[in-house]
Amino acid sequence: MSWAERDLRHIWHPCSQMKDYEDMPPIVIERGEGVNLYDTEGKRYLDVISSWWCNLLGHCNERIGEAVKRQIDRLEHVIFCNFSHKPAIILCEKLARILPRGLSRFHFTDNGSSAVEAAMKMSFQYHFQTGSTGRRRFMALTGAYHGETMGALSACGCGDYSDIYKPILTDVIRVEGPDCYRCKYGLSRDSCSGECFEAAEAAFEKHGREVCAFLVEPILQGAAGMRIYPPVYLKKLKKACEAYNILLIADEIATGFGRTGKMFACSHAGITPDIMCISKGLTGGYMPMAAVAVTERIYDAFYADFGEGRAFLHSHTYSGNPLACAAACEVIDIMEEDGILEKAAEKASFFNGLLNDLLSGLSHVGEIRSAGLINAVELVKDKKTGEPFPKELRLGREIYKKALEKGVMLKPLGDVIYFNPPLVIGYGDMEFAAGVCAECVKEITE
Ligand SMILES: Cc1ncc(COP(=O)(O)O)c(C=O)c1O
Incomplete structure (x- = not known):
């Protein structure tokens, strides 16, 4: 056989x-x-x-392979609650340096979907703990892809993956996103001013006060058919999110680590999202790992005496796996040195x-x-x-x-x-x- x-x-x-x-x-x-x-x-x-x-x-890749081998002979895994290890600490220092300015706190998961899931839970809890208890919904674009666990799949706008599960998914507010090849306004990527953002504006006006976060794939909507849209759209999105106190979750799982020409796609628009999900290229494709990066403002909303019940009690067994962290550290070093x-x-x-x-x-x-x-x-x-x-x-x-x-x-x-x-x-x-x-x-x- x-x-x-x-x-x-x-x-x-x-x-x-x-x-x-x-x-x-x-x-x-x-x-x-x-x-x-x-x-x-x-x-x-x-x-x-x-x-x-x-x-x-x-x-x-020889260098990444050697880094993982060195680590495997020292420590393959350790519980990441109450315990830590050097590769994770060094990795976070490196990430804080290369991510858009302001993203300085990192929560690890073991795949992209679970990072999105964690980001969605964080956004809800952030608002809940800062006095906006009515913010319970999410917004995302048509054609969006954010993974396939239940929360992430709810945010997906690709019917092939999600339609059948609709009865059991969260009702996400769908915003018509940019489709530059078939631009309704007859404009082109290089010269438009993000006119199509008016669909998002209308959605913000209607639902702005019930939404905790907007999920977006910056610059490139992969599963939608590698749709590429101009930075001006992202700039407008960031501004609108700020105006309505909605958190912006940038899903850079596919676009991060140089795929779109910059280290992170958000940098094309010069924006820092409130939360960023990274995975895939993070370990060079060596180990399954993802991270949710957040600003100090988000982190602070969870920091309190234990009895206040504000902690983010979300965990995955392989959070911060040392082998994956060792691979990721080496990836960043190679990218910079070479x-x-x-x-x-x-x-x-x-x-x-x-x-x-x-x-x-x-x-x-x-x-x-x-x-x-x-x-x-x-x-x-x-x-x-x-x-x-x-x-x-x-x-x-x-x-x-x-x-x-x-x-x-x-x-x-x-x-x-x-x-x-x-x-x-x-x-x-x-x-x-x-x-x-x-x-x-x-x-x-x-
Ligand atoms: C933009 C984006 N978000 C989320 C995911 C889900 O990541 P994973 O497949 O690791 O769960 C992917 C995977 O392709 C993706 O491209």
Whole structure:
């Protein structure tokens, strides 16, 4: 029996209709090296989606590996309540230095969804303990993705993930978000003034006093189809949140650590949110860990004598895991010492130029948008009107299959083919990936 057959006897894979594996069995990966993954037959796959957006500095990165090995021989885990350890302390000092100014207190969880969950609970409790007991609801954008535990899923505006669970989810106020490719105002990202923020303004006016927090993916709405919107929208959002005393939760789980060209996407708008969730790139994709970063103002609302019952009594067994903290410390050191962001910026303009040269002229490429090394190619039936292809065709999936044959992992979001490679990708690999993408898009759509 093959490895794939053995896999399918027991494993229920995430984000999958398991029947799909009948015509596309799981690819069993044996090892990783840099931006490449190798299956059990030795076939190479270029990991241009960073293994679900988390690998930052390449697979089996020597320095991160050594840091984790050093730590594993000292301390693999310890309860993080009443106890602490050096890697966590050092990591928080580093994070306080690189995060937007003012985010200086850190609460650890072990995945992105649970960080969002904690941030939502914190926001409610913050208001409850500062005299706004009526603030019990959340606001989030259409197309938003914040994870899949119940609270986080309630904030999601991607129906495919959440619709069926609606009867058991929290009723989040949905605000129509920016959709720059199909801009209702006929404007473009570079020159607009965030006119579409008027939908948020109306929602603030109507619900502003019942809301404890607004959750947002800054600059890039990933699961919505790699929608990219301009910083001006974020600036307006921050201002409105302040005016209505609503906390702003920036979900930088996908965008943090250089993905959009700056260390954190909030920096494009020069804002500091009240709460920021980080994960994925935090450990370079090595260990499951997330953190909720908050300002002193939020932290202070929980600080009191025990008897007052103001503590944040939220815990996860693996909070602040030392191996994950050791990996994260090394990631930040590498990024700073090797000038990773500066090098990625040069690659980003090369890659975007290349994709435009190869793909923008194709008859079904509606838009190529980019932020940092992230590039998304939206395929449409009608280039003039932006009319999408019928969903049932699953064209993105067909392109994905074809590209895998050619050795590139182009896992799509619907009909949006995207690249979110490790920041250390080389020029030759970018050329290879862009070439394969152009070939596959042509073969499948024309
Ligand atoms: C923006 C955003 N928020 C939250 C999550 C959830 O993180 P996790 O999958 O670690 O629970 C993700 C995961 O893709 C994400 O992209």
